[in-house]
Amino acid sequence: MTEPRQSIVLSKLVEKFGDAVVSTHSDFGDDTALVRREKIVEICTFLRDDPDCRFDFGMDLTGVDYLGEVPRFEVVYHLYSLDKKQRVRIKVRLHEEDPAIDSVATVWPGLNWYEREAFDMYGIVFRNHPNLKRILLYEAFVGHPLRKDYPKAKRQPTMGPQE
Amino acid sequence: MAVEKHPAGTSPGGGYALTTLDSMIAWGRKYSIYPFTFATACCGIEVMGAFGTHYDLSRFGAEVVRFSPRQADMLLVAGTINYKMAPVLVRIYEQMLEPKWVVAMGACASSGGFYNNYTVLQGIDKVIPVDVYIPGCPPNPEGIIDAVVALQKLMETGAPRASERWPIKI
Numbered sequence: 606m607t608e609p610r611q612s613i614v615l616s617k618l619v620e621k622f623g624d625a626v627v628s629t630h631s632d633f634g635d636d637t638a639l640v641r642r643e644k645i646v647e648i649c650t651f652l653r654d655d656p657d658c659r660f661d662f663g664m665d666l667t668g669v670d671y672l673g674e675v676p677r678f679e680v681v682y683h684l685y686s687l688d689k690k691q692r693v694r695i696k697v698r699l700h701e702e703d704p705a706i707d708s709v710a711t712v713w714p715g716l717n718w719y720e721r722e723a724f725d726m727y728g729i730v731f732r733n734h735p736n737l738k739r740i741l742l743y744e745a746f747v748g749h750p751l752r753k754d755y756p757k758a759k760r761q762p763t764m765g766p767q768e
Numbered sequence: 769m770a771v772e773k774h775p776a777g778t779s780p781g782g783g784y785a786l787t788t789l790d791s792m793i794a795w796g797r798k799y800s801i802y803p804f805t806f807a808t809a810c811c812g813i814e815v816m817g818a819f820g821t822h823y824d825l826s827r828f829g830a831e832v833v834r835f836s837p838r839q840a841d842m843l844l845v846a847g848t849i850n851y852k853m854a855p856v857l858v859r860i861y862e863q864m865l866e867p868k869w870v871v872a873m874g875a876c877a878s879s880g881g882f883y884n885n886y887t888v889l890q891g892i893d894k895v896i897p898v899d900v901y902i903p904g905c906p907p908n909p910e911g912i913i914d915a916v917v918a919l920q921k922l923m924e925t926g927a928p929r930a931s932e933r934w935p936i937k938i
Contacts, residue, residue: 760886761851761886
């Protein structure tokens with residue numbers, strides 16, 4: 606057995622934020638941290654600005670619906686450092702009653718549309734988002750189709766020509 | 769030709785001149801179809817193949833693709849139409865001048881295909897009348913030629929267009 610790789614990023618994260626980091630692992634070389642939602646903006650700003658981290662590229666943001674589990678929803682951030690050539694994955698769990706989290710569009714402007722997509726598909730609310738409205742579906746659409754309890758055969762009213 | 773079909777004295781009701789004019793127009797119309805391609809998915813590639821030199825749709829008089837719906841009389845819907853695109857399709861259909869015919873090409877345009885989900889229109893005949901359906905996923909260029917020939921038959925015989933029995937009441 607080889608010794609698990611010690612990740613500088615994860616150890617700095619635990620050292621800096623302590624209880625806000627619920628768990629970490631580096632399985633298969635993928636540094637992953639599960640954090641609490643209250644600190645997400647501070648954590649993301651730290652990861653972007655810290656000289657050992659330098660995650661200047663927010664590559665991806667998506668939602669996950671673990672229907673039946675508590676908490677039900679999860680937001681996953683994939684970050685990449687163009688400088689250090691390293692990656693990290695940040696996860697946040699959100700409860701069904703209040704699926705809301707602070708927006709990181711101020712940290713990485715490129716994640717603006719990803720947050721809108723997660724809102725569109727899962728109904729996850731990103732607080733302080735500059736323009737949180739549907740991005741792929743039309744405004745008259747009711748519900749969030751990628752939630753696992755969205756009926757597969759449900760049809761929305763067909764739109765007429767818009768004036 | 770029109771005159772050969774209705775020789776003197778055989779036309780019922782004595783409507784000789786009018787019938788001849790209609791069939792004359794139909795004859796001209798069927799060899800000068802102006803298609804408008806509404807290509808949104810892989811079917812569009814097959815449409816290009818059909819218009820290309822190998823299959824050469826111009827043999828059937830349907831080679832002048834019009835990229836304005838106001839100059840076209842055949843709407844060829846090639847590809848997946850989702851709910852967000854449906855109003856655009858309806859608007860383009862409404863901009864076409866009468867008489868006009870609609871061809872739904874492929875499984876997606878005809879029925880939604882395998883996209884049985886929240887976003888894809890389950891067949892364009894939910895929003896506009898369709899004259900000819902082409903099966904296939906995607907259909908090959910022969911399918912498009914077959915549809916054009918079927919459309920020519922509709923024009924030649926003066927069969928009622930789908931828009932004349934729209935919306936369909938069941």
